[in-house]
Amino acid sequence: MSTVTGLLAEIVEQAEALALACRRLHAGGLLAGAEGNLSVRLSDSTILITASGVDKARIHAGQVVRVHADGAPHHEPESMGRMCDGTDTPRGDSPVRASSELGMHVACYAARPDVRGIVHAHPPVATGFAVAGLSLPADVLPEVPVIVGPVALVPYGRPGTPALAAVLEPFFAAHEVFLLANHGVTAVGRSLTDALLRMESVEQAARIVAVARLLGGEQRLPAGEAAALASLRRSRELPSEPSSRSL
Ligand SMILES: [Zn+2]
Numbered sequence: 001m002s003t004v005t006g007l008l009a010e011i012v013e014q015a016e017a018l019a020l021a022c023r024r025l026h027a028g029g030l031l032a033g034a035e036g037n038l039s040v041r042l043s044d045s046t047i048l049i050t051a052s053g054v055d056k057a058r059i060h061a062g063q064v065v066r067v068h069a070d071g072a073p074h075h076e077p078e079s080m081g082r083m084c085d086g087t088d089t090p091r092g093d094s095p096v097r098a099s100s101e102l103g104m105h106v107a108c109y110a111a112r113p114d115v116r117g118i119v120h121a122h123p124p125v126a127t128g129f130a131v132a133g134l135s136l137p138a139d140v141l142p143e144v145p146v147i148v149g150p151v152a153l154v155p156y157g158r159p160g161t162p163a164l165a166a167v168l169e170p171f172f173a174a175h176e177v178f179l180l181a182n183h184g185v186t187a188v189g190r191s192l193t194d195a196l197l198r199m200e201s202v203e204q205a206a207r208i209v210a211v212a213r214l215l216g217g218e219q220r221l222p223a224g225e226a227a228a229l230a231s232l233r234r235s236r237e238l239p240s241e242p243s244s245r246s247l
Pocket residue numbers: 036120121122159183184
């Protein structure tokens with residue numbers, strides 16, 4: 001398989017994986033309507049990102065946009081346009097624009113060479129923590145240190161503007177999940193699947209902690225357990241190239 005053919009296959013597979021992940025997040029109530037944006041860094045360092053304003057319940061593989069590592073549009077040959085939407089119909093008559101949060105994705109990939117997938121959504125309970133100015137405790141549920149990883153509580157930056165990437169910048173290096181004040185949640189991973197599972201787990205953990213607080217407050221894990229679990233996460237091998245079928 002030539003390099004070009006391999007890249008085309010990767011684009012088709014990852015565009016399908018992005019659309020499938022969006023539909024899964026919508027079905028799970030982690031975003032509504034056209035909210036949220038997801039991206040993947042391809043093997044040639046270009047980025048596939050969901051288009052702006054697309055209904056995530058019905059998004060398909062043709063509604064993703066390929067950009068360069070710096071966010072500049074990538075102009076596809078017509079044949080690649082056909083490959084991107086998985087049909088014989090060129091996309092030219094209805095051009096799609098990258099998500100308004102492209103700047104956040106570009107800044108994150110630049111800061112984190114290990115990150116290959118980013119999921120941004122508005123999960124109601126985890127976002128509720130961010131709106132309340134609360135982080136998620138790391139020493140209550142094993143899934144938080146093992147799957148979610150370090151969670152940052154990030155100050156408000158206006159969505160769709162460079163202010164959002166600017167407030168995130170100091171937190172990129174040491175965290176995997178970002179609770180965005182008065183906004184939503186961003187999760188990163190070594191693959192799209194990794195980031196998606198992280199997003200689902202942080203919302204699940206937030207639901208459980210919220211219920212525990214309604215019932216009188218959470219009990220902590222034994223002393224030292226969260227740190228031991230976190231080192232387990234760092235040492236284990238994570239999948240590097242998930243297929244769309246694994247979602
Ligand atoms: Zn958002």
